[in-house]
Amino acid sequence: GNSVTQMEGPVTLSEEAFLTINCTYTATGYPSLFWYVQYPGEGLQLLLKATKADDKGSNKGFEATYRKETTSFHLEKGSVQVSDSAVYFCALSDYSGNTPLVFGKGTRLSVIA
């Protein structure tokens, strides 16, 4: 079945540090890949997505590239801010749409000033 594995946290960084959160997946066919973010006290919201190989999703300074050869979708940001502190979830959905989102377990990021 489909699955997502992401690096376990928590991750603590200083402001302006470089961020990488690793995500790899197992899926049949050609899934769509997502990063969702959950800020403290708020609901899940889509951060970025990519629907085919080599696509790069980007938003709010975050980027992730769909790498079919390594089955990865790592999240990166060049300079994190305190306001980026949140839990980040990598997820996939089957391209056919016959399955709901499959999530990784989430990575808690804390950015300190």
Next chain:
Amino acid sequence: GAGVSQSPSNKVTEKGKDVELRCDPISGHTALYWYRQSLGQGLEFLIYFQGNSAPDKSGLPSDRFSAERTGGSVSTLTIQRTQQEDSAVYLCASSLRLAGGQEQYFGPGTRLTVT
């Protein structure tokens, strides 16, 4: 426009009681999903509805859990004879349709505590 809403936001119940959790999806969204978020378990899929098709119940953890969606809009998740392991945040999401690249919009969740 209005997002996905859920009620109640918090629910405390005694073990063995039944609970109903409500989800109001974004108007016009044909696909509706229920997930459960618990410590150490991450987010797990429970059930989804797509239009008038039969729901996919493959994620429901036991027959104590059921859900319905009336009129293609509002959905209710019912947990019968609640157990302490049912304590979690129950999230509802909707999307325009059930398709791979569709963004799912999440509600704020219902935090269920079973004492």
